[in-house]
Amino acid sequence: MSQAAxxxxxxxxxxxxxxxxxxxxxxxTRITVERDPVPRYIARAEGAYLTDVDGRRFLDLNLNFTTLIHGHGFEPVRAAVESQMRSGICFANPTEAEIELASLLCARVPRLERIRLVNTGTEAVMFAIKAARAFTGRSRIAKIEGAYHGAYDWVEVAQASVPENWGPTDSPAATPYYRGMPPSVLDDVVVLRFNDAAGARQLLSRQASDIAAVLVDPMPSRAGLIAPEPEFVSALQETARDHGILVIADEVLNFRQDYHGAAARYGLQPDLFALGKIIGGGFPIGAVGGLGDVMSVFDGSRGRPLLPQGGTFSANPISMVAGHAAMRALDEIAFARLERLGNHLRNRLEDIIARENAPLSISGAASLFRIHPKPTRPREFREAHCNPAQAKVMKEISRFFAGHGIVLPGGAAACLSTTMGEAEIDVIAGVFEAFLSENSALIEEIV
Structure with a gap:
């Protein structure tokens, strides 16, 4: 396909x-819609491919921000939803479907003993933080600089920091995300740098008596899709335990990394989890869960709980049956295949970079990958931050991929689905190699 196509x-x-x-x-209707300068409107999709309203077909490496791990129109999900719609769409009463999905999740994930189902990843993170506050009696939280955790004031702090305001390396600044963010919110957030073990120990210990929880995405997508180093995981875990701080694993995106979840993959032992995206099979969903004693703050069996939580569409049966169908199909064999496919793609891209002697690098794990306009793979958000020349290269990569029939997210995780195979890997690698070959002058500007 030509670029003009x-x-x-x-x-x-x-x-x-x-x-x-x-x-x-x-x-x-959402800031995350990519436009250049016009967004691409979609008419239909099937498997790994999208077709836009102008009839052009694209390999989808966005998959609604990593949600559709089985691709578009997955038949088990479609069948489950059609059956449920004949029985009813939503009720004020509970259904068996919510127990089935919750049971599947709790059986797979270590330390996920009890769970509450909500509507979005943002809600899951919000209620995880509220649960930590209710359990500890403390109000402050700690979070990773540059990490995205949804639309809740406290988790948006330092999400969009830039060199001009991000502060010193040993004490990152709590920067506002939007105009008018209350100063009190900034005061309630301790900002940590990813993979800075010594800094995490020092900053958490210094303010421990006020911190309810440390919120961590095991591989924060917008902060670089960078793997956590064992020393950093240990520093968070040990310091939190020493000071009675709860650990919240935000796996809304990264739950797709492993059958048992990303925390288990990297040796993190959370007290609370926030889940979403793939667990809904393509329908709106979120879940907050964790250890039984911590989750008891939601228990209303003896009167008003420490933390009341509800929602008109929470645990709605459509999301429940869709999620259960998707997760049942996502067994250990499916995860292993995605792991092999992801490793193969990342290795192919790295081989092309080496062959072309290009100043780029690749990060990611399992079915996730990200291209960096950096000769060395970043270790944390500040290293992953792009200057204008680097940002220009990333925009041109996305344009080039779109021109060759591939939707490649800009500045976030790209992902594979179970509907993809070697043919799709060959296409991705071929377009990437063509971009490097045809844009050498542009790429040289980032060095």
Whole structure:
């Protein structure tokens, strides 16, 4: 496929975007929609591929921000949803389906003893933090600089820090995410640098008596999709235990890394988890869970609980049956195959970089990968941050991929699905090699 075939978006997408401006503030309903300068509107999808409203087909490496681990239109999910819709869409009462999904998750994940089902990853993180506060009686939290955890004031602190405001390396600044963020929110957040074991020990210990929890994504996507070093995991774990601080693992995205979850993969032993994305089979979902004694803050069997939690669509049966169907199919064999496929792709991309002597690097694990315009793979958010020349290269990579029929997320995790195989890996590697070959002058600007 020629570059003109997929980039820029076609005339029907442009017409829809013009219509959208009459009803949405900037023509979209979520800031994460990529536009260059127009978003690509999708008409239908199947398996690993999208078709836009202009009839152009794309290999999808976004999969709704890593949600669709089985690709689009997965038949077991479709069948489960169709059956449930004939029985009812939502009720004020509980259903057997929520017990089945919860039981599956608790059986797989170490330390996930009790669970509450909500509607989004943001809700899961929010209630995990509230649970930690209710359990410890403390109000402050610690989080990783640059890490994304959804739309809750405290977790948005230092999410978008830049060199001009991120502060010294040994004491990262608590920077606001939006205009008008209350100063009290900034005061309640201790910011840590990823993979800085000594810094984590020092900062957590210094303010331990006020900290309810340390929130950590085992491999934060927007902060670089970088693996945690064992020393850093140990520093978080040991310091938290020494000071009665709970550990929250945000696995909304990274639960797709392993049959038992990302925390188990990296040796983290959380007190609480936040889950989402793949556990809903493509439908809205979130879950907060963890150790039984901590989760008891939600227990309302003897009156008002320490932490009341509800939601009109929480544990809705459509998400429950879709999630159960998706997760049942995502067995250990499926995870092992995705691991092999991801390793193969990352190795192919690294081999191409070495052969072309290009100043790029690859991060990721399992079915996730990310391209960095850096000659050395970053270890943490500040190292992953792009200067203008590097950001320009990343934009051109996404454009080039779109022009060759591949949706590659910019500045976030790209992912594989169970519907992909060697043919898709060959296509991705071939387009990446072509980009390096045809854009050598542009790439040289980042050195």
């Amino acid at each position: 997929g980039f820029p978006p076609g005339p029907y997408s442009r017409a829809l975007f013009e219509r959208a401006h009459a009803v949405f503030p900037d023509g979209t």
